[in-house]
Amino acid sequence: MVATKSSMLPLGTKAPYFELLDTRTKEWVSFSDKTKRSGYLMAFICNHCPYVIHLKSHLPILFNELLGKNLSVFAISSNDANKYPADSPEKMSDLARELDFKFPYLYDESQETAKSYRAACTPDFFLFDENKELFYRGQYDESRPSNQSKVSGKDLTNAIELMLKGKPPPPEQIPSLGCNIKWK
Numbered sequence: 001m002v003a004t005k006s007s008m009l010p011l012g013t014k015a016p017y018f019e020l021l022d023t024r025t026k027e028w029v030s031f032s033d034k035t036k037r038s039g040y041l042m043a044f045i046c047n048h049c050p051y052v053i054h055l056k057s058h059l060p061i062l063f064n065e066l067l068g069k070n071l072s073v074f075a076i077s078s079n080d081a082n083k084y085p086a087d088s089p090e091k092m093s094d095l096a097r098e099l100d101f102k103f104p105y106l107y108d109e110s111q112e113t114a115k116s117y118r119a120a121c122t123p124d125f126f127l128f129d130e131n132k133e134l135f136y137r138g139q140y141d142e143s144r145p146s147n148q149s150k151v152s153g154k155d156l157t158n159a160i161e162l163m164l165k166g167k168p169p170p171p172e173q174i175p176s177l178g179c180n181i182k183w184k
Contacts, residue, residue: 004121006175008137015040015132016116020076020106023092029104031074038070039163040132041156044114044124044181046077047095048086051178052122054145055153059123060099062153069164073103078114079122079182081107087182114181121178127159135163138173 019030031040043063045052052059063073079087089107096105108114117126127136136159143149159170 003177004180005177006124006137006139007118007120008173008175009118009126009134011134011137011169011173013134015042015126015128015134016113018106018108018113018116020104020108020113021089022104023089023107024096024101024105029074029106031072035072036130037072038130039135039160040072040128041066041074041160042117042126042128043073043075044078044117044119044122044126045075046079046084046087046122046179046182047091048079048084049122049179050145054143055123055140055151056099058151058153059140060101062157064100064102066160067102069160071160074106075101075103076106076108076113076119077122078108078111078119080111080184081109082184084182111181111184119181121176121180123178124176124181125156127156127163129163135159135169136173137176139176142174144177 017032081088129135143151
């Protein structure tokens with residue numbers, strides 16, 4: 001495992017559009033100019049990364065709650081499933097069922113979506129406002145598999161609350177840290 005930080009895409013960047021397969025429903029999901037919500041969370045995750053596993057009991061609860069706040073949540077795995085079979089679409093679907101994902105768990109087989117967002121690690125979070133402009137990118141919270149901090153999601157949750165209240169982005173945004181994306 002190689003600990004990698006987020007690339008910290010510039011705030012205000014427009015969200016790249018995509019169409020990816022939802023491993024839960026086996027249907028294609030589009031994010032485009034026609035998508036209209038109060039905000040959009042793109043979470044680059046995977047099944048096997050210890051940093052994501054560390055958050056797995058907390059992430060689905062928060063993400064499922066966000067759907068009720070008129071936010072779209074897109075969990076995306078871009079890892080090379082040939083080299084990392086635990087991140088295959090079938091295994092992604094199993095995990096989504098096990099953890100009761102109510103949001104899409106998308107497979108980025110070509111890795112073009114990860115590249116367009118400049119995703120660097122898992123987990124890597126990108127929060128966009130209703131205009132699809134980047135409001136927050138960074139860590140979920142300060143907890144890591146190697147420390148004793150409790151998983152809270154406070155950094156991401158704070159950013160979401162500020163965005164929904166029409167306030168400016170958090171002035172300090174700490175990069176996420178996780179396993180590097182497994183590029184082909």
